[in-house]
Amino acid sequence: MANFAQKIVANFANDNAKFLFLSAAAGWFLASAAQTFGIVTSKKIDKDDKKFLIPQEIADGAANIGLYALFTAPLMGLTEKLIDNGKIAFKNIEKGTPEFDRLKGGARVIASIAGAIISSNILTPLVRNKLGTIAQRKALHQKIKVTEPNYDPYYQPLFQKNYGKAPLKMSSYMSFTRNHGLKI
Amino acid sequence: MITRIQSNNNKTLNFRALKPNSIHLGKGAQALLTKANNFSSVHQRLAIGASALLMQPIIDMYNKEVDKDTKKVSAIRSAAKAIIGTATGLVVRSSCMKLAELKYAQKDACGNIIKEAGQIKIDPDKVQKSFGKGFEALKLDDKALSDAIKRVPSIVGTIAALGVMIFTNFLLDAPLTNMTMEKIDEFMDKRLKAKESAGEQNG
Known part of the structure; x- marks a missing residue:
């Protein structure tokens, strides 16, 4: 276990870009869990706003980490590839020297931060707003379904709407007409 | 594909050369x-947090899928999250x-911490004592090893900060975000009312 921890720390210390990439993902996961908890427990946020904000927060967390990984990891790989094949070169620095490796490491760090900014601050808000809206609509739809009154032949003459849910009986129908003073 | 062409003055034009x-x-x-x-991770958090404050509320304000009030709540929440998330993230990370x-500082004979250009000098022996086996396995050259050793406090501090943030996220971030959200909302309402009353007076 101690050896494993030593290897992990040494590897991260040697590859700063990889460490920053992974630590940002871990930080976002924790932050998203906390923010969702905050909305759920807040008494000051309106119920209707919660209906949007809770799914928005969950969608935000999932989209944030997912998009971050999908966008940033390839961007870091591409940066490395462009440097390795010479498309991006450093003036007066030979390939394979410690200075070259240091600059390549720096470029990967920049790529990881740029990827994080683009994915979490542009792509995620766009996706989460879309996902949050879909989730909100679904929640509202379910709410309507739950609060919809059961078929009551005395007060609800819309038989067609509930057709199939409750059988229409002549006795119920007659009771309804008598109750509302209808003449047929 | 034609990449070279003969010009009138017998000079060869190399089109590939025009393309860097x-x-x-x-x-x-x-x-x-x-x-x-x-x-x-402090630099990283600062860059992400500052850009989040600039970009996210604008994107929320232009969300066509929701009504005006939800747009406002959503944008205010994004701003509050960016402010509080960045502030607590920076404080916790830099403290850790x-x-x-x-812990890994180099000390002189009297036990005082040695500083280099205002920064605490890291003792390579102390780092090697804690993570020597890990570095041995990597087989780094001297320069790369020296760089990696200097980064160890930042790595250890960030990992510790992630552990601390499990608690601060719940105990500080969440309530402070809600509080900031209310403050921003109050501030915006006050400004709106002040504008409206100014408009009435002018009218």
Whole structure:
């Protein structure tokens, strides 16, 4: 276990870009869990706003980490590839020297931060707003379904709407007409 | 594909040469990349947090899928999250990194911490004592090893900060975000009312 921890720390210390990439993902996961908890427990946020904000927060967390990984990891790989094949070169620095490796490491760090900014601050808000809206609509739809009154032949003459849910009986129908003073 | 063509004055035009094959980064860019190689999670959090505050509320305000009130709540929440998330993230990360730096600091004979250009000097022996086996396995050259050793307090501090943030996220971030959200909302309402009353007076 101690050896494993030593290897992990040494590897991260040697590859700063990889460490920053992974630590940002871990930080976002924790932050998203906390923010969702905050909305759920807040008494000051309106119920209707919660209906949007809770799914928005969950969608935000999932989209944030997912998009971050999908966008940033390839961007870091591409940066490395462009440097390795010479498309991006450093003036007066030979390939394979410690200075070259240091600059390549720096470029990967920049790529990881740029990827994080683009994915979490542009792509995620766009996706989460879309996902949050879909989730909100679904929640509202379910709410309507739950609060919809059961078929009551005395007060609800819309038989067609509930057709199939409750059988229409002549006795119920007659009771309804008598109750509302209808003449047929 | 034609890449070369003979011109009237018998000179060969090389079209491929017009297209740059590679980008050569100069001294300025190299200095930035050298610095970036030693960026810590504090730099990263600051860059992401500042850009989040600038971009996310604008994107929320232009969300066509929701009504005006939800747009407002959503944008205010994004701003509050960016402010509080960045502030607590920076405080927790930099505090944990400072503690890690103190743990691995080089001390003189009197036990005072040695500083170099205002920064705490890291004792390579102390780091090697804790993580020597890990570095041995990597087989780094002297320069790379020296760089990696200097980064150890930042790595250890960030990992510790992630552990601390499990608690601060719930105990600080969430309530402070809600509080900030209310403050921003109050501030915006006050400004709106002030504008309206100014408009009435002018009218």
